[in-house]
Amino acid sequence: MKRLPPLRLLNVFETVQRAGSAKQAAAELNVSQSAISQALRQLEEHIGTTLFDRSTRPARLTEAGDILLKAVVENRERLSEAIGDIHALASHAGASVTVACTIGFATYWLMPRLEAFYLDHPDIVVNVQTTQLEAPRMAPGTDIAIRFGGGKWSDGETQHLFDELIEPVCSPNLSERLAGESKDLATVPLIHVDFPDPNWMTWSDYFAHTGQKPAKSAKGLRFSNYVQAAQAALSGRGIMLGWRSTNGDHVKRGLLVPFGLPVMHPNSRFYISLSHRSRNPDTAQVVIDWLRKTAEAEIS
Known part of the structure; x- marks a missing residue:
């Protein structure tokens, strides 16, 4: 070998x-x-x-x-999960909660909001465990999983977090350069994310869901994770499918703008699950309640 x-x-x-x-x-x-x-x-x-x-x-x-x-x-994630599992078996601090979610969700939604959470709950430590799965598994030591899917999981108590919205977005500079041109996606560079998860929404899903013309001849960029793709969009390199959960803050701050095409409302939604095996269910519930309240206030 x-x-x-x-x-x-x-x-x-x-x-x-x-x-x-x-x-x-x-x-x-x-x-x-x-x-x-x-x-x-x-x-x-x-x-x-x-x-x-x-x-x-x-x-x-x-x-x-x-x-x-x-x-x-894949192997880095397995190693990270294994180390997390070992730590969980060894000890689990009473004021510590582990949340599992995707890299994109952690980077663009969860982590930016934890600063405000710590102001309200300075005695609770939230450990973030990232994965490529849209519906992370409940590994030993995982208290909470934030998942995108149908909401039917048997390994925890699941509550609705928020509905997702998906629409094409790009940088303001690229939008200005394309101003006045046709919104035909076959003529502009698309940013693709190759994500091995059945719940992931691709450009093909968007075309089928909204009835838009498939961009068979479009130039495009391909990335293996959403963070890379978002950086490419922020740099003006193309148009990407923007998820409210991950690009919503970018749009609010004007770093990305809608391209002017239909919004997609996927059948799957974001849910937050409390593990049946959580060693700190009361503390984990405090985190869940805060995140749900925050999500509800932002969407209302």
């Missing part, structure tokens, strides 16, 4: 893809951009094939790179 690459090289590789560029990854890892480039080439030499198509700007993952990225992300 071929020896695995050093973990530091895999970490650099995943960080570049998540951050959206070598420059942003260098800033996040506090190293030089040349160090990032060198690490990526070392990884390619170790594996024995190219991971990036450098003939494009920005460079895109090759098929081999895409396979490796999915493996790195």
Whole structure:
């Protein structure tokens, strides 16, 4: 069996893809951009094939790179879950609650609101556990799961959090450049997110749901997670399907604007579940009640 690459090289590789560029990854890892480039080439030499198509700007993952990225992300999440499970079995602080949700939901909805939560409840610590699944599983040690789906799960007490709205959005600069042009999506760059979850809404789902003309010939960008896609949209690189849960704050702040096409109301909704195995159900319920109250106030 071929020896695995050093973990530091895999970490650099995943960080570049998540951050959206070598420059942003260098800033996040506090190293030089040349160090990032060198690490990526070392990884390619170790594996024995190219991971990036450098003939494009920005460079895109090759098929081999895409396979490796999915493996790195999946195994990182499994390792994170395993460590969380071990910690949960070892000890569980009475004022600590673990919430599981997707990376995009944690980044753009949950985390920005936790600061206000801590002002109201300074004695409660909320640990955020991220996953690629729209309906995270209730692992040992997970108290709360925020899920997108049909609402029927048997591993906890589930309550409605909020309905989702999805519509095409883009940066104000891109909107200005496209002002006066046709809203035909076949003529503008689309941003796609390749997400291995049946509850995920794609451009194909949007076209089918709203009756819009499929953009078969459209130029587009593809990303493996929603955070990367959102960064591309914020940078004016294309139009993405904006979810209220993750892009709502961007729209409120004027960082993204609706493209002027129909809003999609998916059948699935966001729910919040309290695990039957929670060791701190009373504390977890305080968190749930606060998040539901916050979501209701924002939508009303």
